[in-house]
Amino acid sequence: MRSLRYLSAILLFVAVSCSPVKKSTLTEVKHDDKALEWESPFSKDFDKAMFKASLDVRGKHLSGIALIKKTSDTSFHFSFANEIGMTYFDLELWKDSYRCDYVFGPLNKKAFLNILQHDFRILLFTGSFCGNPSHYKDPVTLDNIYFYSASSLFAYFNKENGKLTRLAGWSNLLDAVLIGLEYTQGPFPSGINIMNPRIGMLLDLNLLGR
Amino acid sequence: MNKIGLFCLFAFCVCLTFRSSGQVKALSSADAEMVKKSIAEAAKSTVSLESAFIQTKELSVIKEQIVSKGTFYLKKNRLLRWEYTYPFAYLIIYNNDRIYVKDEDKENHISLQSNKVFREVNNILVGAVQGTLLQDTKNFQCSIFDQHDQFRALLIPVNEKLRGSISEITLFFSKSDYTVGTLVMREASGDYTRIEFMSKKINQNIPDEKFAIP
Numbered sequence: 001m002r003s004l005r006y007l008s009a010i011l012l013f014v015a016v017s018c019s020p021v022k023k024s025t026l027t028e029v030k031h032d033d034k035a036l037e038w039e040s041p042f043s044k045d046f047d048k049a050m051f052k053a054s055l056d057v058r059g060k061h062l063s064g065i066a067l068i069k070k071t072s073d074t075s076f077h078f079s080f081a082n083e084i085g086m087t088y089f090d091l092e093l094w095k096d097s098y099r100c101d102y103v104f105g106p107l108n109k110k111a112f113l114n115i116l117q118h119d120f121r122i123l124l125f126t127g128s129f130c131g132n133p134s135h136y137k138d139p140v141t142l143d144n145i146y147f148y149s150a151s152s153l154f155a156y157f158n159k160e161n162g163k164l165t166r167l168a169g170w171s172n173l174l175d176a177v178l179i180g181l182e183y184t185q186g187p188f189p190s191g192i193n194i195m196n197p198r199i200g201m202l203l204d205l206n207l208l209g210r
Numbered sequence: 211m212n213k214i215g216l217f218c219l220f221a222f223c224v225c226l227t228f229r230s231s232g233q234v235k236a237l238s239s240a241d242a243e244m245v246k247k248s249i250a251e252a253a254k255s256t257v258s259l260e261s262a263f264i265q266t267k268e269l270s271v272i273k274e275q276i277v278s279k280g281t282f283y284l285k286k287n288r289l290l291r292w293e294y295t296y297p298f299a300y301l302i303i304y305n306n307d308r309i310y311v312k313d314e315d316k317e318n319h320i321s322l323q324s325n326k327v328f329r330e331v332n333n334i335l336v337g338a339v340q341g342t343l344l345q346d347t348k349n350f351q352c353s354i355f356d357q358h359d360q361f362r363a364l365l366i367p368v369n370e371k372l373r374g375s376i377s378e379i380t381l382f383f384s385k386s387d388y389t390v391g392t393l394v395m396r397e398a399s400g401d402y403t404r405i406e407f408m409s410k411k412i413n414q415n416i417p418d419e420k421f422a423i424p
């Protein structure tokens with residue numbers, strides 16, 4: 001029991017000391033009239049989107065085409081196949097759970113799939129409904145940053161157009177996730193990159209069509 | 211004959227036509243061997259092959275399709291250029307034991323000896339297009355069917371490891387020249403990829419530079 005307490009304390013220390021964003025580098029906005037209301041770009045009228053995709057994980061490089069499709073009001077499907085058409089993996093995602101319909105043998109690692117599904121659930125199911133946020137500003141870009149303590153999530157918004165540009169949170173107790181969103185035209189991101197620094201995973205998604 | 215009688219006769223004829231056009235007949239082992247021999251002979255006399263292709267990946271669970279297009283070049287021996295032009299540019303060159311991949315600006319060199327997945331994919335692609343997979347009894351169980359104006363070869367992987375990713379490969383050969391017109395690769399996941407070859411150019415000069423690895 002005692003050792004379990006020590007272990008929990010160590011894990012908590014690691015988690016706090018390795019926060020994906022250091023709050024001390026941000027400027028806090030103390031008197032906030034009204035917090036921004038926002039939703040994931042994959043909510044509301046989103047149906048499906050096809051991306052050119054590349055995944056780098058532990059020195060392995062995979063590329064191909066990925067498809068994200070809204071399969072119901074509460075679920076999404078994420079499929080990733082190589083250029084020749086062979087499926088790498090096929091995940092069904094809900095807000096609090098997921099199901100792996102298929103995974104290509106060498107990628108069938110529980111830890112990897114857990115991180116991946118968690119990253120996608122952050123991307124697909126976040127919004128201002130995550131709780132009451134603390135408001136910060138980036139001292140350089142002056143972009144607005146909201147921190148949701150209940151889910152340990154930072155959400156960045158462009159100061160000019162108000163678009164969601166970055167999400168930073170945790171995939172698990174030890175690994176942070178940084179999700180960048182780029183826009184070339186319209187309200188839907190043309191590029192998304194998902195990075196887990198600790199396991200060395202980088203997933204790049206470039207929009208091909210909707 | 212009244213109107214109802216005429217309608218029934220018409221409906222019967224339509225049914226008969228559809229039935230005969232879609233008729234599939236499994237060939238006896240002797241006939242299957244004859245077809246395999248003809249395909250092998252056609253492959254033997256094919257020094258080079260250039261073909262446009264349309265690839266359709268069917269995602270079975272969500273009932274969606276991903277369509278890609280490009281051109282395919284094959285030259286004896288073991289030279290293959292697989293060039294996608296849609297929905298984005300992507301190039302794979304197999305030159306004997308070396309593989310070159312160009313993904314927009316990114317270039318990658320891979321050794322076929324060290325990469326098992328690429329080696330398997332290469333063997334399947336080359337073997338499927340040349341028809342030599344039909345002779346590969348070590349890895350596939352092959353059945354041949356007579357289907358309208360084509361022969362359909364159904365290949366079931368015998369190798370358990372291969373069966374973990376591919377459940378079956380179907381090749382459609384033209385009865386006129388015994389070359390592959392369509393390749394369907396069905397995965398263990400239930401998804402399948404259909405590659406249709408068109409505007410085929412057989413034994414026309416393809417410069418070696420097409421297969422050169424920079």
